Amino acid sequence: MGAVVGTLTMQTKQRRLSRDKADDDLEMTTVCHRPEGLDQLEAQTSFSKRELQVLYRGFKNECPSGIVNEDTFKQIYSKFFPHGDASAYAHYLFNAFDTGQTGSIMFEDFVNALSILLRGSVVEKLQWTFNLYDINRDGYISKEEMTDIVRAIYDMMGKYTYPVLKHDAPKQHVDAFFQKMDKNRDGVVTLDEFIFSCQEDENIMRSLQLFENVI
Amino acid sequence: MAAGVATWLPFARAAAVGWLPLAKKTMPKPPVDNSSRSDEILYVNVSGVRFQTWKNTLDRYPDTLLGSSEKEFFYNEDTQEYFFDRDHEMFRHILNFYRTGKLHYPRHECIQAFDEELAFYGIVPEIIGDCCMEEYRDRKKENQERLAEDTEANESTDAPLPPHSTHRERLWRAFENPHTSTMALVFYYVTGFFIAVSVIANVVETVPCRPPKGKVGDLPCGEKYHLAFFCMDTACVLIFTFEYLMRLFAAPSRCKFMRSVMSVIDVVAIMPYYIGLVMPENEDVSGAFVTLRVFRVFRIFKFSRHSQGLRILGYTLKSCASELGFLLFSLTMAIIIFATVMFYAEKGTKSSTFTSIPASFWYTIVTMTTLGYGDMVPSTIAGKIFGSICSLSGVLVIALPVPVIVSNFSRIYHQNQRADKMRAQQKVRLARIRMAKKGTTNAFLQYKEDHTLGDRDSGSTALCVKNRSAFEHQHHHLLHCLEKTTNHEFTDEMTYSELCMTESVGFRTSRSTSLSSQQGAQNNSTGCCPRRARRRAAMRLANSTVSVSRGSVQELDTLHFKTTAIPPQTRSSLNAQPDDLKLNCGEQDFSAAIISIPTPPANTPDESLPPSPAPLAGILRNTRATAYTHDTVKISSL
Numbered sequence: 001m002g003a004v005v006g007t008l009t010m011q012t013k014q015r016r017l018s019r020d021k022a023d024d025d026l027e028m029t030t031v032c033h034r035p036e037g038l039d040q041l042e043a044q045t046s047f048s049k050r051e052l053q054v055l056y057r058g059f060k061n062e063c064p065s066g067i068v069n070e071d072t073f074k075q076i077y078s079k080f081f082p083h084g085d086a087s088a089y090a091h092y093l094f095n096a097f098d099t100g101q102t103g104s105i106m107f108e109d110f111v112n113a114l115s116i117l118l119r120g121s122v123v124e125k126l127q128w129t130f131n132l133y134d135i136n137r138d139g140y141i142s143k144e145e146m147t148d149i150v151r152a153i154y155d156m157m158g159k160y161t162y163p164v165l166k167h168d169a170p171k172q173h174v175d176a177f178f179q180k181m182d183k184n185r186d187g188v189v190t191l192d193e194f195i196f197s198c199q200e201d202e203n204i205m206r207s208l209q210l211f212e213n214v215i
Numbered sequence: 216m217a218a219g220v221a222t223w224l225p226f227a228r229a230a231a232v233g234w235l236p237l238a239k240k241t242m243p244k245p246p247v248d249n250s251s252r253s254d255e256i257l258y259v260n261v262s263g264v265r266f267q268t269w270k271n272t273l274d275r276y277p278d279t280l281l282g283s284s285e286k287e288f289f290y291n292e293d294t295q296e297y298f299f300d301r302d303h304e305m306f307r308h309i310l311n312f313y314r315t316g317k318l319h320y321p322r323h324e325c326i327q328a329f330d331e332e333l334a335f336y337g338i339v340p341e342i343i344g345d346c347c348m349e350e351y352r353d354r355k356k357e358n359q360e361r362l363a364e365d366t367e368a369n370e371s372t373d374a375p376l377p378p379h380s381t382h383r384e385r386l387w388r389a390f391e392n393p394h395t396s397t398m399a400l401v402f403y404y405v406t407g408f409f410i411a412v413s414v415i416a417n418v419v420e421t422v423p424c425r426p427p428k429g430k431v432g433d434l435p436c437g438e439k440y441h442l443a444f445f446c447m448d449t450a451c452v453l454i455f456t457f458e459y460l461m462r463l464f465a466a467p468s469r470c471k472f473m474r475s476v477m478s479v480i481d482v483v484a485i486m487p488y489y490i491g492l493v494m495p496e497n498e499d500v501s502g503a504f505v506t507l508r509v510f511r512v513f514r515i516f517k518f519s520r521h522s523q524g525l526r527i528l529g530y531t532l533k534s535c536a537s538e539l540g541f542l543l544f545s546l547t548m549a550i551i552i553f554a555t556v557m558f559y560a561e562k563g564t565k566s567s568t569f570t571s572i573p574a575s576f577w578y579t580i581v582t583m584t585t586l587g588y589g590d591m592v593p594s595t596i597a598g599k600i601f602g603s604i605c606s607l608s609g610v611l612v613i614a615l616p617v618p619v620i621v622s623n624f625s626r627i628y629h630q631n632q633r634a635d636k637m638r639a640q641q642k643v644r645l646a647r648i649r650m651a652k653k654g655t656t657n658a659f660l661q662y663k664e665d666h667t668l669g670d671r672d673s674g675s676t677a678l679c680v681k682n683r684s685a686f687e688h689q690h691h692h693l694l695h696c697l698e699k700t701t702n703h704e705f706t707d708e709m710t711y712s713e714l715c716m717t718e719s720v721g722f723r724t725s726r727s728t729s730l731s732s733q734q735g736a737q738n739n740s741t742g743c744c745p746r747r748a749r750r751r752a753a754m755r756l757a758n759s760t761v762s763v764s765r766g767s768v769q770e771l772d773t774l775h776f777k778t779t780a781i782p783p784q785t786r787s788s789l790n791a792q793p794d795d796l797k798l799n800c801g802e803q804d805f806s807a808a809i810i811s812i813p814t815p816p817a818n819t820p821d822e823s824l825p826p827s828p829a830p831l832a833g834i835l836r837n838t839r840a841t842a843y844t845h846d847t848v849k850i851s852s853l
Contacts (some may be wrong), residue, residue: 032337037284056288057300064334080693082652083705154701160656160711161703173701210696
């Protein structure tokens, strides 16, 4: 075969033979996803055609294959927070975006979530936030879940903060949060308690409008 | 599929007339073609270069970007064309694929760039035509190998130690990578020195020395200075034993360590000594004992820990095992053949040195490697003929696998060079990353300053604001929101280290903020940062950023209020005061902070402070328990 000829030539084909198994990996077709048509997306979300085009161009630039897996998402998100470690929070965000729990975000998921966050009603936004906090999707935010989220947020601050980050700062933060949100003091926050408490707080209501001019 | 030859479909359908007379059943109805027959030209603008093609061409491959509805996302209504912000040279190849059905790989392009373009346009690389497939595969594999080697090199032991590592881990690091600490480096050189000493002693002890008085013949130095050599040997072996035991203790996986080559060499280097100690000095076993002394020369292999080149050589030989095996095999074949031939050719002659075939092996080897000692020489003509053929073929057989080994060595050597170069570059890269990070921090702090200043003086904001892009604005706003969420601020490394230093001193000051722009959040805080550190950070900030005209304001010191409860661990005598401050600092008015560095401190506090922070000033002046002098404690802002 070619192997016999190869050994007598100067090529290092012998080594290649053992590596042909790696070829099979190359043969695997790259997973590619194409989003639904522009018209359908325009109907589903509250974005205009132009906005969708802009969003898609940016999306496709980062992920030419059309889907974002968790590692890519973490990388992208960490670029905005160079000071600290954004990977924990990015993990929770990824799960919130990935509504179908498929392990990857497609453009439709991306755009649907953005549509809620930027153009949705107050209740929808709060619902999305509740889903973000409710890590195990059981309908209740427990103290442990909240502590995880808050710790992830504090991790993004990094080491060099003023004042110096104390070790129990997340815990205090969570306690203050539960103080405010947990109306019936049962140790968990339900969706209704959450929405109700947020609507009571003027600051939160006002800041929900903050990011609307993102696009 | 047939889609590639779609243009021939009308012909194939028309030629079906030939079946009609033979048909057994009636023909099915033709498909109703609702789509407009007329083909249209599409305009594709790739970074300014306008390509035009028929719509049908692109529709040939509906599972790619250009063939599917995905391209509508890139449609520009105003110019009626599809705009792609990509490389137009690569796009040529992509478009040729649609036209000809064959994808070619441009050899001068970088393989990764090409792959990215393919991924963008949704084309799988497997359809590259046969003409270019080989080249593509080779380049891709080479690239992947290089990436794998680079990541391996990155994960090497040069990374800084995790902060909580045990002594054992630290010891192992010191052994594996002597450049990490001075102790390790010292140990490294000491062991190297002793290896050299041991090897030299082994060599010198066989040199004949002048015999002592009374003896006639020459005596090897080893026997003359028996005691001296024994002491030196003992010292070396002690050090080697100690080193081996330390490595064994520190190794993360002892079994794996004991099986590694270097550990085997270490053991072989020191065992002869111990065996010699144990064995009695009788004549029967001294033969074996002498053999054991040979193993002492293995100590020279211990140098491979110290020498990169030796390691490369060893690795090359290991990776060329198949080529070396082939060399050996072919040589053996040739030796047997020629030895047999020579033996039978020389069999007749008297006093022939070719007594048997195995005896002829020696002649064949010496001839094939062109050594030619001349201790065995053929005398018959046939023998001489075959002898010359033997030497000629020897040259060929040996020369063949050598280039393979050489190319392997060269590849490994260059890879090593690259690893060293990358390590040096890594330091530069890290420094650059650190500077970039500092730059973003400074830019962010500057943004915050401007933001706060902007609420007072819209004129100056306009000047400094236009220096930054919308993206930067939004990014900084995002970071600012994060700060507000956690109620901590970003600072740079230097301020942080000073904070840590002074925190232990327990010096606290309180700070006020001028962030009225936020949603009315007014906080009181007691930070642990001395004014001096904050001022210094602000100074650095002012020096490093573009300062637009600010008139007499030399610096803006931003201080903060915090509404959170005062942490219980109060360290200084300011415990009673925070309540006062909470009340006092409720008002929002403040004048621009003016820190004039050269002016004496006595003036500024009294003049620029409104009455409310006056107790603050007093407090700060009183807390001079530390080494800070009155000069440095300047209450300069509000």
